[in-house]
Amino acid sequence: MKKRHTETENYLKQALAKLLLEKNFEEATVSDLTRTAGINRGTFYLHYVDKYDMADQFKNDTLDDLFHILSDESIYTDTRAVLFRTLTYVKENFEFIYAISKSAYVDFPKTIKDFVYEFLLTVPEFKETITAYYDIPYQYALEVYLSSIESIISLWVANGGKESTEEITDTILKVAALEKMI
DSSP states (O other): OHHHHHHHHHHHHHHHHHHHHHSOTTTOOHHHHHHHHTOOHHHHHHHOSSHHHHHHHHHHHHHHHHHHHHTOGGGGTOHHHHHHHHHHHHHHTHHHHHHHHTOTTTTHHHHHHHHHHHHHTTSTTHHHHHHHHHTSOHHHHHHHHHHHHHHHHHHHHHTTSOSOHHHHHHHHHHHHOHHHHO
């Protein structure tokens, strides 16, 4: 049963990615999703309340996977390796991430900023470190920091992920001075 559930999720995730490249999320219907996924509407409603519930679950599953990667204790000793693994996950799931980045419903820039912020809350003494690094009040230092990371990732995704994972890892490390902060 679990295998069938996972297969259904995968079919719907692929269908959502495909549809978001053709039309915006608001225009996509459950019928569009199920037709593209090759499943019936009844199966869809066994798993999800509506398309918003489905999109939220896919987004949350993706963020959970990313948070799990970033939760590796080696983030404090080998920031580059953990960031590289995180961006490799993005690259491996690029078709889906690219498609949802186009959706106003997901609000990709805000999602990235919120995700990075939640991660930073786990970093000891981050507030003091970032405030000292930028030498401006914390709320502004945090905004500069989050916006820098979000902008790099958003641009990379919007441009089709042309740069290698290594290049984006190095860019984020340089701009956000992550190795000095963590």
